[in-house]
Amino acid sequence: MQLPDEAIEFDYSGVLLPHAEAWTPLAELQSKHYLRPERVEAVKQQLMSVRQQVASERTMVSPPSKMLPLDSAFIDLPGKLMEQYRQKGKSSELGQIIQAAEKLKGEVDRVVVLGIGGSYLGAKALFDSLCHTYHNELPAKMRLNKPRIYFEGNNVDNDALQDLLDLLENLCVEPTMRQERWGAVVISKSGGTIETATAYRVVRQELIRYYGHSPEELRKRLVPITGPSGKLRELSRADGFKDEEILKIPDGVGGRFSVFSAVGLLPAAVVGIDVPALLLGASTMTQRFLSEPFDRNPVLQYAAINHLMATELGKSTRVLAVWSKKLEALGLWYDQLLAESLGKQGQGPTPFTVVQTRDLHSRGQQHQEGARDKLINNLVVKSTKHAPIPIGMSDRNEDDLNQFSRKTMPDVLNAAFRGTNQAYAESARPTTDLTLPTLSEHSMGQLMQMLMLATVVEGRLMDVNPYGQPGVEAYKKNMTAILKAESAKGQP
Numbered sequence: 491m492q493l494p495d496e497a498i499e500f501d502y503s504g505v506l507l508p509h510a511e512a513w514t515p516l517a518e519l520q521s522k523h524y525l526r527p528e529r530v531e532a533v534k535q536q537l538m539s540v541r542q543q544v545a546s547e548r549t550m551v552s553p554p555s556k557m558l559p560l561d562s563a564f565i566d567l568p569g570k571l572m573e574q575y576r577q578k579g580k581s582s583e584l585g586q587i588i589q590a591a592e593k594l595k596g597e598v599d600r601v602v603v604l605g606i607g608g609s610y611l612g613a614k615a616l617f618d619s620l621c622h623t624y625h626n627e628l629p630a631k632m633r634l635n636k637p638r639i640y641f642e643g644n645n646v647d648n649d650a651l652q653d654l655l656d657l658l659e660n661l662c663v664e665p666t667m668r669q670e671r672w673g674a675v676v677i678s679k680s681g682g683t684i685e686t687a688t689a690y691r692v693v694r695q696e697l698i699r700y701y702g703h704s705p706e707e708l709r710k711r712l713v714p715i716t717g718p719s720g721k722l723r724e725l726s727r728a729d730g731f732k733d734e735e736i737l738k739i740p741d742g743v744g745g746r747f748s749v750f751s752a753v754g755l756l757p758a759a760v761v762g763i764d765v766p767a768l769l770l771g772a773s774t775m776t777q778r779f780l781s782e783p784f785d786r787n788p789v790l791q792y793a794a795i796n797h798l799m800a801t802e803l804g805k806s807t808r809v810l811a812v813w814s815k816k817l818e819a820l821g822l823w824y825d826q827l828l829a830e831s832l833g834k835q836g837q838g839p840t841p842f843t844v845v846q847t848r849d850l851h852s853r854g855q856q857h858q859e860g861a862r863d864k865l866i867n868n869l870v871v872k873s874t875k876h877a878p879i880p881i882g883m884s885d886r887n888e889d890d891l892n893q894f895s896r897k898t899m900p901d902v903l904n905a906a907f908r909g910t911n912q913a914y915a916e917s918a919r920p921t922t923d924l925t926l927p928t929l930s931e932h933s934m935g936q937l938m939q940m941l942m943l944a945t946v947v948e949g950r951l952m953d954v955n956p957y958g959q960p961g962v963e964a965y966k967k968n969m970t971a972i973l974k975a976e977s978a979k980g981q982p
């Protein structure tokens with residue numbers, strides 16, 4: 491397959507055991523903490539059959555009950571959405587998402603997105619990585635009139651919610667002016683998640699208070715996104731939404747695998763992210779996964795290396811070290827993807843995200859000298875979006891930086907990256923490098939699809955169902971029981 495210029499790359503040479511000429515303390519450590527290349531060779535065959543299995547899961551009509559839930563529809567979703575869009579334009583699913591976004595953009599200058607877990611983290615990752623860092627603070631002209639965006643309903647935090655309501659109440663006082671109008675997108679696949687539902691109840695009341703008690707006014711500024719049935723769908727129908735106005739989360743697409751459905755695409759389109767480019771990147775990654783041999787297949791490589799490091803060398807803490815502030819939310823999205831997919835049956839790596847170089851000043855010590863239970867996956871962006879900022883010459887040189895005057899911010903970051911990897915290598919701390927050519931829709935599409943596919947492959951290698959999250963139900967059941975018992979007793 492012809493790879494696009496913007497293809498992402500995975501380099502795992504930093505986990506392979508180097509050939510040692512003689513015994514040294516470092517060679518001794520490396521032999522314990524690095525992977526023998528033969529081990530990678532040995533699992534290649536197994537990976538080919540896992541890929542075959544994952545590929546065949548896409549078309550299973552009635553899977554055996556032990557495989558349920560089987561939410562594999564995310565794999566082909568980006569390609570299908572694009573194909574339908576080409577054929578049917580506005581009336582396709584993607585066409586409807588884009589139209590709903592356009593309508594909301596035309597109506598309001600601020601959008602509150604309500605959702606939690608998989609119904610929030612993907613959209614936040616896209617917004618943070620692809621939009622201006624200070625998008626919400628920019629004047630409307632610089633934002634090209636794209637609405638400001640706020641994420642709520644992702645917690646039960648009284649004061650944070652009140653702060654948002656205060657902001658809206660103080661800045662939006664004249665509903666006849668677009669720049670003082672706000673709207674909401676409410677996202678819940680099940681339609682019954684209490685964090686989102688309670689926030690929505692409050693936000694819906696505020697919308698009614700601001701625009702008046704008219705279902706038409708509400709529908710102009712609200713987009714519900716939910717599954718085929720459930721309380722949110724019922725409430726939306728009761729508010730007069732036609733079924734086609736309630737954007738759907740397709741069957742067979744699980745929450746944390748839903749970023750390339752309306753869940754991630756609608757908020758992305760609202761803030762002006764190029765949604766077709768995102769989907770093109772994602773579907774390219776699916777093709778690459780399905781057709782490329784191991785040596786050109788970042789999904790299989792990433793899954794295999796991370797799996798072997800965890801199961802054979804005890805590297806059960808998986809650090810995603812993102813070398814861009816704009817990728818922190820992507821890291822949190824990945825934390826959820828990995829934790830909810832593989833943290834089952836007493837197994838599963840523990841994910842966490844660090845932002846470099848910021849966290850070299852907080853976690854760096856532990857990663858350099860702490861417990862040897864970690865694999866550090868670096869996520870690096872090769873080219874900056876803006877022209878490199880030079881350090882420059884200064885009339886005062888007390889900071890001693892004139893010696894680096896011709897260096898730029900990216901040069902400093904690159905030196906930090908290379909210096910950190912070198913320091914880890916010198917004390918036998920394994921690392922891999924995942925490189926994005928640039929932060930663009932196309933590369934983010936590839937990256938997110940790659941990480942979702944790799945998580946499924948790793949689940950199958952571990953013999954753990956990557957779909958579903960039965961453990962999350964335990965707290966929900968207890969919380970509802972406590973609320974019910976207290977309400978029955980008449981407690982406020």
Ligand code: PA5
Nearest residue numbers: 607608609678679680683745746
């Ligand atoms: O991955 C998942 O399925 C979960 O994290 C859900 O996205 C999360 O619990 C929110 O669920 P819902 O969209 O039903 O409100």
